Amino acid sequence: MKIYFKKLHNVLKPYYIFVIILAAWIVASRLQIWNTYLLPTPWRVWATFVSMMKRGEIVASVLMSLRRVAAGFAISFALAFSCGVISAFMPALSAYFRHLNNFMRNVPPLSLISLLILWFGIGETSKLIIIVLASFFPMFLNIHQGLCECDRKLVEVGRSLGFSGPKLFVRIYLPYAREDILVGMRTGLGYSWRALIGAEMFAAASGLGYMIVYAQQMSRSDKVIIGIFLIGLIGCISDKLFSVLIRKVCTGGEKT
Amino acid sequence: MSKCKDTIELCSVSKSFQVDGEALWVFRELSLSVPQHEITVVLGKSGCGKTTLLRLIGRLDTDYSGEIHYPVNARTAFVFQEARLMPWLNVWDNITFGLKRREINPGQVEELLSLTGLSGFSRLYPRQLSGGMQQRVSLARALALKPQFLLMDEPFAALDYFTRSNMQEALLNIHRSTNCGVLFVTHSIDEAICLGDRIVIIDHQQVKKVYHLRERAGAEAPLSDSELKEDILQTINS
Numbered sequence: 384m385k386i387y388f389k390k391l392h393n394v395l396k397p398y399y400i401f402v403i404i405l406a407a408w409i410v411a412s413r414l415q416i417w418n419t420y421l422l423p424t425p426w427r428v429w430a431t432f433v434s435m436m437k438r439g440e441i442v443a444s445v446l447m448s449l450r451r452v453a454a455g456f457a458i459s460f461a462l463a464f465s466c467g468v469i470s471a472f473m474p475a476l477s478a479y480f481r482h483l484n485n486f487m488r489n490v491p492p493l494s495l496i497s498l499l500i501l502w503f504g505i506g507e508t509s510k511l512i513i514i515v516l517a518s519f520f521p522m523f524l525n526i527h528q529g530l531c532e533c534d535r536k537l538v539e540v541g542r543s544l545g546f547s548g549p550k551l552f553v554r555i556y557l558p559y560a561r562e563d564i565l566v567g568m569r570t571g572l573g574y575s576w577r578a579l580i581g582a583e584m585f586a587a588a589s590g591l592g593y594m595i596v597y598a599q600q601m602s603r604s605d606k607v608i609i610g611i612f613l614i615g616l617i618g619c620i621s622d623k624l625f626s627v628l629i630r631k632v633c634t635g636g637e638k639t
Numbered sequence: 640m641s642k643c644k645d646t647i648e649l650c651s652v653s654k655s656f657q658v659d660g661e662a663l664w665v666f667r668e669l670s671l672s673v674p675q676h677e678i679t680v681v682l683g684k685s686g687c688g689k690t691t692l693l694r695l696i697g698r699l700d701t702d703y704s705g706e707i708h709y710p711v712n713a714r715t716a717f718v719f720q721e722a723r724l725m726p727w728l729n730v731w732d733n734i735t736f737g738l739k740r741r742e743i744n745p746g747q748v749e750e751l752l753s754l755t756g757l758s759g760f761s762r763l764y765p766r767q768l769s770g771g772m773q774q775r776v777s778l779a780r781a782l783a784l785k786p787q788f789l790l791m792d793e794p795f796a797a798l799d800y801f802t803r804s805n806m807q808e809a810l811l812n813i814h815r816s817t818n819c820g821v822l823f824v825t826h827s828i829d830e831a832i833c834l835g836d837r838i839v840i841i842d843h844q845q846v847k848k849v850y851h852l853r854e855r856a857g858a859e860a861p862l863s864d865s866e867l868k869e870d871i872l873q874t875i876n877s
Contacts, residue, residue, distance in 0.1 A: 536719070536721065536723050537723060537725065539699060539719075539723075540717075540719070540723045540725075540736075542699060543697055543698075543699055543716070543717035544716075544736065544737035544784070545737070554736075555725070558725070558727045559727075561727070633727070
């Protein structure tokens with residue numbers, strides 16, 4: 384029985400803090416410490432959440448944001464993978480782009496939003512570009528590093544087995560770099576999610592970011608809290624999925 | 640490039656490395672025959688070019704002058720000093736790593752597992768194996784190619800005495816059952832005497848002496864192992 388409770392305690396450890404925050408929120412609401420405009424009560428937030436779910440408002444916003452992230456992330460991964468491979472195997476060529484890379488890496492994608500709206504309007508293109516810019520570099524750098532750090536001794540094994548260039552890449556370089564690639568994708572997905580919400584707050588008429596900004600303009604802080612909660616929750620789920628995938632791919636599911 | 644039916648022939652092979660702009664010669668006009676069906680052991684002091692010789696024959700280094708002739712359709716397989724297994728693959732997949740999908744024969748893989756004493760370990764990953772087991776997987780991977788020549792670069796150097804002894808025994812069994820030629824590089828004279836049908840001493844960029852151990856058995860007054868060891872030591876140090 385004691386062991387059972389210890390196991391349960393270990394599983395629940397990361398969730399205690401949420402219970403404490405919720406309890407503090409309930410107490411603060413009961414004592415009416417702050418105006419409900421500044422901090423809506425938990426039950427009001429819950430009621431709003433239920434009504435928004437019934438109207439399909441939340442599902443529509445989440446789906447719209449997810450669709451944008453999926454499209455932007457796919458484009459970004461294709462670009463990052465191609466550039467990562469080129470830079471890893473053609474270092475002489477990548478030298479020409481070193482400073483441009485460093486420059487772009489240090490420019491926050493959201494700082495480009497005004498220019499992008501000017502050039503592309505508030506349509507999908509500007510948001511896709513923001514996602515691509517946000518997620519490209521973590522993926523590119525990880526793919527580049529993973530391929531460059533491939534154990535030369537294993538490559539030599541491939542050569543001794545008569546593998547040609549493409550076969551060496553598929554059978555040795557790629558599997559060797561898979562952990563770095565997945566870690567890059569995990570980071571890139573997190574970045575693209577954050578950047579998208581930012582972009583939707585400036586230049587969109589739908590999506591979770593837009594939902595938060597619109598709620599703020601309507602003085603609906605309960606909806607703002609729901610939006611923040613959904614963003615965090617979806618981010619955590621996608622991150623968890625990626626960590627499971629990384630473990631599955633890299634260790635055959637075995638915990639190391 | 641084929642010339643002899645079942646022998647790898649090195650004809651006047653020269654090889655150098657550039658060190659500080661100057662050529663450092665490893666071999667000059669080196670000639671050597673490596674017959675199939677025999678275990679040829681290459682012995683020499685550290686840095687004399689034993690590994691380089693193996694790399695040239697294994698086509699891992701193609702920057703040399705002279706000629707290397709291989710028998711028609713000769714397949715060579717390399718066993719390195721370290722096991723060099725693919726960490727993301729289990730034992731089974733590591734053994735079949737060099738084969739095309741259609742070439743994989745489960746019966747043959749089982750046979751190799753049994754030959755190398757790895758039956759029952761096929762689903763384990765390299766990190767779950769001991770050093771000796773990893774080296775046996777590496778040997779099985781090379782044998783899966785059904786090579787005519789097995790090129791082995793000090794494969795047992797990092798193993799403890801007992802594992803090394805078992806591996807030597809296993810190699811002799813494999814050689815007897817597959818009859819493939821073995822070119823074995825080592826710096827251990829005892830290992831060379833234990834395994835070799837021929838011992839090739841390399842020194843000063845040349846083949847210094849070749850001992851024919853099979854013929855020794857049929858000689859009128861054959862050298863004992865200790866006398867042979869003494870002689871090899873003198874040859875290397877002279």
